[in-house]
Amino acid sequence: MDENQLAGYADKNQLPPPSERIPAIRWLKQNLFSSWFNAILTIVSTALIMTIVFGLLRWALEARWEVIPANLKLLLVGTYPVEHLWRVWAVVYLVAFLLGFSSGAHGGLMRRVSTTAALVSVVLAVLPFPWGTRGWLLGIAVAAAAGFGLGYLGKGIRWCKRLEIASWILSFPISLIFLNGVGGILPVIKGRTMWGFMLNLIGAVVGIGLSFPVGVLLALGRRSRLPAIRLVCTAYIEIIRGVPLISLLFMASIMLQLLLPASVRPDLLIRAMLTITAFSAAYMAENVRGGLQAIPQGQYEAAYAVGLNRALTTILIILPQALRIVIPAIVGQFIALFMDTTLFGFIAILELLNITRSIMGNLEWRGTIFELYVFIGIVFWILCYSMSYVSRRIEKTLGVGER
Amino acid sequence: MTNDEGIIIYRDVHKWYGDFHVLRGITFTMQKGEVVVICGPSGSGKSTCIRTINRLEEHQRGQIIVDGIELTNDLRNIEAIRREVGIVFQQFNLFPHLTALQNVSLAPFWVLKMRKSKAEEAAMKLLERVGIPEQAQKYPAQLSGGQQQRVAIARALAMTPKIMLFDEPTSALDPEMIKEVLDVMRNLARSGMTMIVITHEMGFAREVADRIIFFDYGQLVEENTPEEFFHNPKHERTKLFLSQILDY
Numbered sequence: 001m002d003e004n005q006l007a008g009y010a011d012k013n014q015l016p017p018p019s020e021r022i023p024a025i026r027w028l029k030q031n032l033f034s035s036w037f038n039a040i041l042t043i044v045s046t047a048l049i050m051t052i053v054f055g056l057l058r059w060a061l062e063a064r065w066e067v068i069p070a071n072l073k074l075l076l077v078g079t080y081p082v083e084h085l086w087r088v089w090a091v092v093y094l095v096a097f098l099l100g101f102s103s104g105a106h107g108g109l110m111r112r113v114s115t116t117a118a119l120v121s122v123v124l125a126v127l128p129f130p131w132g133t134r135g136w137l138l139g140i141a142v143a144a145a146a147g148f149g150l151g152y153l154g155k156g157i158r159w160c161k162r163l164e165i166a167s168w169i170l171s172f173p174i175s176l177i178f179l180n181g182v183g184g185i186l187p188v189i190k191g192r193t194m195w196g197f198m199l200n201l202i203g204a205v206v207g208i209g210l211s212f213p214v215g216v217l218l219a220l221g222r223r224s225r226l227p228a229i230r231l232v233c234t235a236y237i238e239i240i241r242g243v244p245l246i247s248l249l250f251m252a253s254i255m256l257q258l259l260l261p262a263s264v265r266p267d268l269l270i271r272a273m274l275t276i277t278a279f280s281a282a283y284m285a286e287n288v289r290g291g292l293q294a295i296p297q298g299q300y301e302a303a304y305a306v307g308l309n310r311a312l313t314t315i316l317i318i319l320p321q322a323l324r325i326v327i328p329a330i331v332g333q334f335i336a337l338f339m340d341t342t343l344f345g346f347i348a349i350l351e352l353l354n355i356t357r358s359i360m361g362n363l364e365w366r367g368t369i370f371e372l373y374v375f376i377g378i379v380f381w382i383l384c385y386s387m388s389y390v391s392r393r394i395e396k397t398l399g400v401g402e403r
Numbered sequence: 404m405t406n407d408e409g410i411i412i413y414r415d416v417h418k419w420y421g422d423f424h425v426l427r428g429i430t431f432t433m434q435k436g437e438v439v440v441i442c443g444p445s446g447s448g449k450s451t452c453i454r455t456i457n458r459l460e461e462h463q464r465g466q467i468i469v470d471g472i473e474l475t476n477d478l479r480n481i482e483a484i485r486r487e488v489g490i491v492f493q494q495f496n497l498f499p500h501l502t503a504l505q506n507v508s509l510a511p512f513w514v515l516k517m518r519k520s521k522a523e524e525a526a527m528k529l530l531e532r533v534g535i536p537e538q539a540q541k542y543p544a545q546l547s548g549g550q551q552q553r554v555a556i557a558r559a560l561a562m563t564p565k566i567m568l569f570d571e572p573t574s575a576l577d578p579e580m581i582k583e584v585l586d587v588m589r590n591l592a593r594s595g596m597t598m599i600v601i602t603h604e605m606g607f608a609r610e611v612a613d614r615i616i617f618f619d620y621g622q623l624v625e626e627n628t629p630e631e632f633f634h635n636p637k638h639e640r641t642k643l644f645l646s647q648i649l650d651y
């Protein structure tokens with residue numbers, strides 16, 4: 001049989017898939033009006049939904065949204081002095097630059113993230129912000145583009161990747177120091193427990209950055225061969241997991257106040273961040289342990305058999321596979337941690353939620369509870385959704401070599 | 404301890420899993436360059452026995468000496484011996500998050516401290532030797548069973564071992580892939596590698612083995628040349644086993 005014949009043979013027996021489109025009327029009849037009772041249910045619930053939607057729309061149109069722009073600076077950075085706001089922008093630029101750099105060097109997911117960030121900043125710059133703010137916003141796109149260019153050029157160079165990783169790691173402490181100020185060089189900003197949404201972000205970044213490595217170590221410790229280490233790690237994890245975060249935060253804020261003299265006591269914000277880290281690490285450890293348990297014994301045996309010692313086996317073979325399995329759980333943990341930073345409000349830290357309350361207490365803005373809470377909801381949703389989007393993309397990218 | 408007594412020496416080796424006596428006094432010696440096939444019924448302790456050679460299992464009594472080093476709890480001895488002994492598993496046990504090339508070059512880079520380019524070059528040569536250089540950049544999940552097992556062989560060879568252990572390397576494979584793996588092993592045997600192979604491939608045993616060892620209930624029942632083993636077995640137990648596996 002030659003090729004034409006073969007093709008003809010293949011065509012002859014090929015049928016189009018059966019149509020799955022159902023006419024709208026029939027669909028309605030089948031699904032919504034199949035009996036008298038169902039018809040009544042459909043009508044009643046439609047009416048209900050309409051009432052709610054219209055009510056929401058009317059409210060949204062009549063709401064005093066001006067409360068948001070009027071207090072935007074307060075919501076986002078709290079009492080951070082206006083004349084020092086450039087520092088906040090500088091940190092934003094640093095992150096945008098690094099994102100751009102990574103995307104230039106690797107492409108893929110990083111490119112998507114940095115492009116989105118740049119696009120968002122451009123779109124925001126079109127909104128009727130004061131002109132100065134618009135300029136700052138455009139700067140984000142510029143920083144990302146500059147990073148992209150450099151990353152793209154440096155792609156081939158050997159030390160480029162090391163530089164990139166080092167910059168990312170160093171950018172965290174540098175940003176924090178920069179925002180806070182250092183004696184003698186940059187003026188130290190007073191009242192750092194009143195920085196609004198910035199505190200939620202800082203708390204989340206510090207918490208995530210610290211609780212991840214600590215959690216991994218705890219998980220490994222819980223499976224250690226040495227009984228003492230195993231005992232300590234297990235006890236820590238189980239004790240922390242048995243206590244609500246809010247009570248840990250109260251302990252950190254009030255009990256330490258009583259126990260430690262002021263001279264050796266870290267300030268409230270640092271205590272809050274350490275507490276949320278300690279809390280999150282215990283959950284992180286359990287997530288990671290789940291991943292570790294999923295790795296078959298054969299992987300250890302194969303690694304030992306080629307001469308890898310325990311440490312190398314863990315780092316090169318076991319952890320990469322275990323962490324990959326638990327990415328969704330870990331990101332869920334990150335998201336929870338981010339939202340938990342709003343609990344800082346209960347120990348007199350003016351983060352986003354708490355600062356909102358102070359705005360509502362202002363006579364001028366009385367009765368704007370809903371507007372402000374909708375705003376908070378949207379801000380958190382955008383960031384949390386971004387995290388889970390990125391996690392899904394990472395999973396997909398890493399899925400290549402799955403067994 | 405001198406080497407000329409044998410590259411692998413087992414002296415009255417015992418092992419228990421809890422109360423269960425898996426190895427009941429194994430004694431045998433292997434010379435450099437020898438190919439030994441181990442066969443025996445399921446559960447007779449074949450896997451356990453060869454896994455004691457690179458200490459994936461501990462023995463509890465007796466003496467195992469590999470290339471002049473006695474296996475004890477001394478971690479340095481264990482690591483030294485693991486560098487000399489390669490093992491290929493029934494289930495391949497490739498590292499699924501690494502490409503074929505990375506699977507092979509990993510240990511030379513981290514354990515032998517080879518330069519990365521050197522390690523990859525050597526890994527590529529080994530992939531050529533097992534006949535799959537074109538699969539170097541693929542992940543294990545993208546390879547057929549036979550290809551995976553050949554990567555596993557290359558991975559073991561990358562440490563330039565003096566001894567290679569094979570634990571039923573073809574029994575997880577579809578029939579059409581068995582041959583490609585056996586061919587690689589046959590070539591390896593011809594090149595003078597010291598090998599212990601657990602297998603039910605009696606054709607392979609007959610052709611390649613210098614000696615065949617028959618295991619039953621944790622004991623070494625019979626040790627013979629292939630010729631004698633198949634045509635003139637000494638023990639009733641061996642005869643029964645042979646009649647069972649050659650039947651089907």
Ligand SMILES: Nc1ncnc2c1ncn2[C@@H]1O[C@H](COP(=O)(O)OP(=O)(O)OP(=O)(O)O)[C@@H](O)[C@H]1O
Pocket residue numbers: 420423425443444445446447448449450451452
């Ligand atoms: N980790 C373990 N704990 C307890 N018993 C074990 C363990 N591993 C193996 N055994 C038992 O030891 C015996 C010998 O096992 P081994 O795997 O060495 O047999 P084998 O001869 O390789 O068999 P097969 O041909 O099925 O692979 C079996 O009865 C098995 O159930």
Ligand SMILES: [Mg+2]
Pocket residue numbers: 449450451570571
């Ligand atoms: Mg076995």
